[in-house]
Amino acid sequence: MTTEVILHYRPYESDPTQLPKIAEKAIQDFPTRPLLRFIPWFPRDESRLPLKPKRSPPGISEEAAEDVRQYLAISECSIKSQSYDCTVDLLEFQPNLKRKKHLIQSHTLNEQANSESLEKHAEKEKRHKKRSWSVSSLPSSNCTENVSPLSKKLQDNLKALNLHSFYRARWTIEHTICNNQTLEDIWAKLNRIIRNNELPSCNATIQRHLGQIWVFCDIMYCEYVGNLLKGRLALTGKINLFVHKYGVIFSM
Numbered sequence: 001m002t003t004e005v006i007l008h009y010r011p012y013e014s015d016p017t018q019l020p021k022i023a024e025k026a027i028q029d030f031p032t033r034p035l036l037r038f039i040p041w042f043p044r045d046e047s048r049l050p051l052k053p054k055r056s057p058p059g060i061s062e063e064a065a066e067d068v069r070q071y072l073a074i075s076e077c078s079i080k081s082q083s084y085d086c087t088v089d090l091l092e093f094q095p096n097l098k099r100k101k102h103l104i105q106s107h108t109l110n111e112q113a114n115s116e117s118l119e120k121h122a123e124k125e126k127r128h129k130k131r132s133w134s135v136s137s138l139p140s141s142n143c144t145e146n147v148s149p150l151s152k153k154l155q156d157n158l159k160a161l162n163l164h165s166f167y168r169a170r171w172t173i174e175h176t177i178c179n180n181q182t183l184e185d186i187w188a189k190l191n192r193i194i195r196n197n198e199l200p201s202c203n204a205t206i207q208r209h210l211g212q213i214w215v216f217c218d219i220m221y222c223e224y225v226g227n228l229l230k231g232r233l234a235l236t237g238k239i240n241l242f243v244h245k246y247g248v249i250f251s252m
Contacts, residue, residue, distance in 0.1 A: 134194045134204045147200070147224045154223065157249050165220040169249070170242045171229060175211035177237035186233055187213060193232060199225055219243075226252050 005023050150158075150165070158165065175183045187206045190213065193199060202225060204215045217225045222241055229235065230252070241250040 132206050132208075134191045147221055150220070150223060154219075154250050158219065161243075161246055161249060163219065163243065163246070163249070165218065167219050167243060168216055169219050169222050171215040171217070171222070171226055172240050172242060173213040173215065173229065173233070173235065174237075174239075177235045177239070179234050179236045181234070183208070183211060183213065186235075189233055190215070190229075193228075199228065222250070223252070 005027055007019060007023050007026070009019065009022075157163075173186060178186050183206065190204055194202060194204060199215070199217065200221045202215055202217045202221075204213060206213050215225065215229060226239060226241065230239065238251050240248045241252075243249050
């Protein structure tokens with residue numbers, strides 16, 4: 001019995017002394033170890049089975065069996081028609097060496113050009129990417145000293161909803177109350193205010209697809225934050241204070 005071996009090798013590996021050794025190693029049997037003798041865990045009594053199924057196995061109709069046989073026949077045909085040559089479409093295994101070198105060089109140059117263009121595109125996108133979050137640091141003592149107690153109306157609302165003053169709330173700035181300013185103008189001004197640490201415990205995000213800016217703060221500072229937003233950003237109209245699971249609990 002003879003075994004046919006097809007050995008694919010790269011041009012720089014064409015050493016005539018090494019190729020037969022590589023082919024011999026490829027067809028050597030894998031090392032095996034003898035299996036231990038199986039010792040059943042149940043008494044070996046052939047008259048009765050240790051485990052008996054509760055129900056009989058389902059029967060297969062002749063029609064279903066024929067469908068399975070047809071499917072297996074089609075699968076075998078498709079498997080036989082497949083090519084197992086792993087070197088198909090690999091440039092380095094092309095027979096024409098000069099053409100191969102040219103193709104590999106051009107392929108490498110194309111990859112380098114594509115990589116450079118992708119890097120430039122990523123840098124350009126990063127440069128033009130718009131900031132969508134802004135977070136303040138810890139509130140300064142000067143900032144918190146100016147905070148007045150909450151109004152009676154808001155205190156009554158908190159008491160009715162059983163909300164603590166440390167709950168986080170959200171002021172919503174709609175694009176319709178920007179007073180002839182764009183939402184991006186308001187967002188730029190708000191970022192400067194937050195960077196100057198003028199809004200205690202605040203963070204903000206712009207929802208461009210909704211045409212809104214959300215400013216999050218603790219309820220204990222919410223009226224101070226709301227008044228500062230309306231004054232410094234020159235907002236016209238009403239802004240609503242929203243609390244998760246409770247909805248709008250206050251407006252100004």
